[in-house]
Amino acid sequence: PRIQASQSGPQELSSDHTLFSNADGMKVAKSCSQCRVAKRKCTPDPIRDGRCLQCSTRHQSCSWSATRNTKPLLLPVDSPSPNPLVRVVTIEDDVRDELVDLYLKLIHDKPHTLFHPSHLKSRIRNGSLAKGTLYSILALAARFSTAQGTRERTKHLFFQSAKDRVKMSVDDISLDTIHATILIGNICGSEGDSSGEALYFGIAFRMAQILRLPEPSLDDDEVMRESRLRTWWSLYMIDQWSSAGLNIPRQIQDSNQFQLPMSELDFHSLAPGQPVDNVSQITRPGLWGYMIILVRVFGQIQHLHLQLADGTLGNSGIETSTRQLASKFETFIQSLPSGLQLTTENMETHARLGIGQAFIALHLGYHHYATLLYFPYLGSQLTHILDRKLFATRCKYHAAAFSDLLRSSNETKGCEAVYFIVAHMTVISSSALLHTLLFGQEDELFDTKRRLYYNFQILLRLKAYWRGVGMMVSLQHKSAVFRQAAL
Numbered sequence: 001p002r003i004q005a006s007q008s009g010p011q012e013l014s015s016d017h018t019l020f021s022n023a024d025g026m027k028v029a030k031s032c033s034q035c036r037v038a039k040r041k042c043t044p045d046p047i048r049d050g051r052c053l054q055c056s057t058r059h060q061s062c063s064w065s066a067t068r069n070t071k072p073l074l075l076p077v078d079s080p081s082p083n084p085l086v087r088v089v090t091i092e093d094d095v096r097d098e099l100v101d102l103y104l105k106l107i108h109d110k111p112h113t114l115f116h117p118s119h120l121k122s123r124i125r126n127g128s129l130a131k132g133t134l135y136s137i138l139a140l141a142a143r144f145s146t147a148q149g150t151r152e153r154t155k156h157l158f159f160q161s162a163k164d165r166v167k168m169s170v171d172d173i174s175l176d177t178i179h180a181t182i183l184i185g186n187i188c189g190s191e192g193d194s195s196g197e198a199l200y201f202g203i204a205f206r207m208a209q210i211l212r213l214p215e216p217s218l219d220d221d222e223v224m225r226e227s228r229l230r231t232w233w234s235l236y237m238i239d240q241w242s243s244a245g246l247n248i249p250r251q252i253q254d255s256n257q258f259q260l261p262m263s264e265l266d267f268h269s270l271a272p273g274q275p276v277d278n279v280s281q282i283t284r285p286g287l288w289g290y291m292i293i294l295v296r297v298f299g300q301i302q303h304l305h306l307q308l309a310d311g312t313l314g315n316s317g318i319e320t321s322t323r324q325l326a327s328k329f330e331t332f333i334q335s336l337p338s339g340l341q342l343t344t345e346n347m348e349t350h351a352r353l354g355i356g357q358a359f360i361a362l363h364l365g366y367h368h369y370a371t372l373l374y375f376p377y378l379g380s381q382l383t384h385i386l387d388r389k390l391f392a393t394r395c396k397y398h399a400a401a402f403s404d405l406l407r408s409s410n411e412t413k414g415c416e417a418v419y420f421i422v423a424h425m426t427v428i429s430s431s432a433l434l435h436t437l438l439f440g441q442e443d444e445l446f447d448t449k450r451r452l453y454y455n456f457q458i459l460l461r462l463k464a465y466w467r468g469v470g471m472m473v474s475l476q477h478k479s480a481v482f483r484q485a486a487l
Contacts, residue, residue, distance in 0.1 A: 032052050034052075035052060053168065103140055107419055116272070117268055132180035136179075166180050179231065201239075202251075205235060205239070213229075215228075222270050222275065223273075230267075254299065264358060265355065294362070322373065344408075350414075357409075364425060367399075374395030375428070375431075378435045399432030399436075403451040433451055
């Protein structure tokens with residue numbers, strides 16, 4: 001088989017009851033010199049011979065091979081090991097590389113932007129990427145493989161292996177560990193595991209604060225500087241979304257202290273080792289930079305909705321806040337460069353350049369956030385707002401525009417939107433469309449039914465990739481309604 005896994009507990013080498021001898025029967029050190037100095041547990045790396053797991057994870061030199069010409073004389077079989085089980089996963093290079101390409105194409109630069117693509121691939125090939133990070137990437141990508149065997153044998157295997165690796169090296173405060181916990185948090189969210197999502201994102205937030213992201217180190221090249229910056233902004237985006245979904249306080253406050261991410265094409269063209277002073281032609285912001293501008297407005301929409309829920313804002317305040325946020329959306333669209341405006345030509349151009357999905361993610365986000373802003377005006381609670389009908393009409397417009405763009409993107413090669421959060425946005429779009437179906441004008445019904453039907457087809461497609469989509473649809477009892485509306 002091309003993908004194999006075995007599960008075994010690592011030998012516990014730091015127990016006082018564990019003795020080793022060399023060929024002459026002399027007692028020798030039970031751990032490498034690096035672990036002895038650091039006063040940490042020393043366990044073998046099941047992947048790399050000649051190194052311990054702790055040094056391998058930290059990319060440190062290791063004296064393991066110099067002290068391991070030994071055999072165990074006594075192991076405490078009745079004492080449970082404090083270390084988790086290690087899943088030893090072997091995968092052929094071509095399968096691994098296929099999954100990494102799928103991740104970069106379908107996931108990366110949409111819900112998060114963490115890696116310089118060519119540098120990531122180089123680290124994977126030379127074995128310097130932390131295993132927890134690699135397994136997390138493979139776990140996200142395996143579901144999209146065209147090979148059934150790869151899908152079935154790697155989705156849960158890689159995910160569990162990634163968590164095992166992170167748990168074993170959770171004290172390794174590094175960019176690799178932050179990336180692994182971000183990816184694992186995303187997978188937990190897609191599985192409906194809200195506690196796991198909050199836990200792993202929380203670890204990522206705290207490590208980022210300890211490392212003082214996104215502030216660069218003096219010896220960082222431009223690839224590393226931008227990677228740190230993009231990681232921090234990814235955490236900002238995650239914070240906005242997860243705090244709302246999990247109803248927990250935000251960890252990163254709004255600030256204009258740090259620059260926005262550069263153009264994706266400029267970032268991809270950087271070479272590792274390129275000094276900072278040679279990047280005067282860099283364009284900022286790129287697609288992800290504009291996504292951050294949008295998500296700042298999303299944060300303010302969340303705050304408005306909280307005020308609506310607890311009744312702390314009167315009618316005049318509600319209308320004023322809605323108008324102010326509507327003005328920010330209008331300014332955003334008008335300020336977009338002509339090359340980033342939503343046109344068929346721009347969509348096809350970005351697809352040819354390999355960043356079509358990121359382009360679509362930006363515009364799907366715009367219509368989603370606008371739908372959320374106006375969504376409360378579909379109900380009967382805000383009947384005293386003077387422009388309630390206008391705001392309700394705008395909500396239905398953006399919900400329809402989202403559905404139309406989703407369909408166009410999935411019909412355009414290189415623009416497909418299949419990451420997990422698309423399902424949540426599609427459900428919101430469909431909820432607004434259902435209002436049109438029930439209370440709209442006769443001439444609106446045909447197009448509304450068509451959009452509802454297509455949204456449902458998208459959810460079915462996403463359900464095949466993401467288990468949480470099934471739970472999402474079931475909880476909201478939309479499936480039967482969509483089917484009926486499509487008839």
